[in-house]
Amino acid sequence: MADTAAATPQLLRRVSAGSVLEFMRSSSDVTVTAVMEATGLTRATAIAVCEDLKERGWIRELENQRAFGGYQKGRPARRFELNERAGYVLGMDVGVSKATVVVSDLRGDVLGKSSLPFPDAEISAEERVSVIDRAALMALDSAGASPDSVLAVAAGIAAPVDRNGDVLVTQHFWGLFDVGLKSALRERHGWTVLLENDANLAALGDRWRGAAAGVEDVVVILASERLGAGMLDGGRLLHGSRGGAGELAFLEQVQGVGDTFGIASLARVWAAQALAGKARTSLRAHLQHGGAEAEHVFAAAAEGDAVALKILDRLADRMARVIGAVATMLNPELVVIGGAVANSAGVLLEPIAGKLKEFTATPPRVAVSPLGDSIVTVGAVRAGLDYVERNSLDLELAGAVS
């Protein structure tokens, strides 16, 4: 159905204001003449719209009317600019053991950040929410932003979320994330909370500021501890009927791998197995520096340790199988490996690419994300900004620093 709202004359101004605001977001230090060219409006209208938007706080007028340096003829133009601090967006990465919150302005620049651990896995939903809330307030504080200037909150969780943002708990483990965050934060602060699967946000994040910049058809595999994929087709996130799109775990069972571990987890497990045996390996030395971490395996492999190299080979094989299956079904242009392990996983790219032809007729490019373990918060910010940009003209600004 079409928009239920009837086409009243005021709709025109909304449309005009929308395209002016959109243009402002993609540029800075803009004259009315530039607005006219970008939007096709006449000068009179362009000025009226700019004054509207300025009035409502979305843009500001610059003082120095004449552009810096370059001399120009004629009457100096008024100059406008997006008020990137008209409001803020919170991006959250809610994991099993900790919650991370970043504060972003309307251009997507991160102004504050805070990360708090959950005291232990058994705490109640209320306690989890309370930790998340505290992290949010700390992050806002460090950004110099007040809670009532938050325009949207986007949170990534490691459970299926459908396209309405509802969590569907069909596995016990996922109950960890079914904590009523939406209603809790709405009640406490009046915030609009968008829930989304963490891998889906990772996909948005990497397409925004990662390896997939500008790619329309891309799959981002969050591959550190568990495996989950965020899939974009034509730039749109796939959700499936109950948010279960991209839950790759079971796919691997089909292919005989039989577990749901990500790269870092598997590296740890396999390293431990090797050490339990009698293998001669420099891993032992590496692991004395602390617990068995994935990075130790990668370090040992870099030194040529045979056991570590074997583990890397198995990891590459596993990833190639997963990527091959995804590529056959969805034909993405690019598959990105993301998450904390992405920093070390670069060495896997070549072996993966080599094996990929065995598993798909349409091998995609494979890359690792440069966003590291902030990939989910970056994506959360993007999701929040998307919401704000779609709804700007319906949102009231309050308490923002102009």
Add this chain to the structure above:
Amino acid sequence: MADTAAATPQLLRRVSAGSVLEFMRSSSDVTVTAVMEATGLTRATAIAVCEDLKERGWIRELENQRAFGGYQKGRPARRFELNERAGYVLGMDVGVSKATVVVSDLRGDVLGKSSLPFPDAEISAEERVSVIDRAALMALDSAGASPDSVLAVAAGIAAPVDRNGDVLVTQHFWGLFDVGLKSALRERHGWTVLLENDANLAALGDRWRGAAAGVEDVVVILASERLGAGMLDGGRLLHGSRGGAGELAFLEQVQGVGDTFGIASLARVWAAQALAGKARTSLRAHLQHGGAEAEHVFAAAAEGDAVALKILDRLADRMARVIGAVATMLNPELVVIGGAVANSAGVLLEPIAGKLKEFTATPPRVAVSPLGDSIVTVGAVRAGLDYVERNSLDLELAGAVS
């Protein structure tokens, strides 16, 4: 970017006309009062818009002002109705050995149909186009519609097509379909041709008038001769970067099945293998009625023939594996088996559902399409109508029967 068109006052009328027309499409015999209620416009505007649309040919005014039978008080209302013959849509199913064309009015009712075989597989692209064109003109003739009243043509082909409607020939076989249909039909008749993968159209068709009516997340597997899937997530078709989304063939190689055959093909092959051996089977009798066709195998199975039952079991296993892989990755609510074989494939549903739990944690409902071998043309009509409905107000009507 936003629409490049500036927001002129005329835009309002376009929006209003769009929602009135949309309402007209979903109802018949409509009064202005009904339009007002559906669109939120006032009476004056609603009347003006209706008169616009009538003028331009999209709707007609009914003569009998008072509704039949039911007595009503007050001044009789003017009554309007979609002019379903304002123009026509062609839906094409271009296969390996024949081309089928149906003519549909703007309500999606099929008014004419024609099917022509390609003389042999080796004919040139020009000759293929010429056969398709002849089928189109015959279908139009049988519908009493003239070629210049065609508003859109949608054609399904058994090759990958990207979301711009471009064919990407990366396998020799697909060259059969790279015949320049778009430009040829545009040149000959001025038609707008939308190309799409046949399984994708099947998905649109089955969601429109098949087993998936109203389902947002559905996968339709065209399963007769070859396997191909049309996948809808949130009601949107998936294409992948080069149109390769849903090409399931290779997926099966991964899982050790090793060929690209559909249900009917496999039934034939396995039946032939069984007959080559010494198996005691009533299939022999069935097959004397003609070539080894899939339906014979289903018929023999219905009589309890052990060999035929074995074949059905293998088919169900194969389909369960394929559906399981798709379901794990995309989490559809429903998977539909479509194509000519769908008529017989109903008996496979139960065994497939039974095996499905082995292959996915999120088993979807499984159904067969009631559309049989017209599933692709139905979907093509839907695709054409979608185009017309999106672009109504930019299309000129000409030569239509009012």
Add this chain to the structure above:
DNA sequence: CTATATTTATTTTGACTCTAAATTTAGTTG
């Protein structure tokens, strides 16, 4: 048959938005 009730259609008025063209303003240049 007339008066009234009821529903629809039309007309009028006013508000909002946009474009286009003419005019004014605020600077630079010489």
Add this chain to the structure above:
DNA sequence: CAACTAAATTTAGAGTCAAAATAAATATAG
């Protein structure tokens, strides 16, 4: 200071819609 130039403002005109008042067409009651 005058000439020039680009931006801003003003004015006139047109398209669109809502709201309210008026007119038209029919059914029903008496």
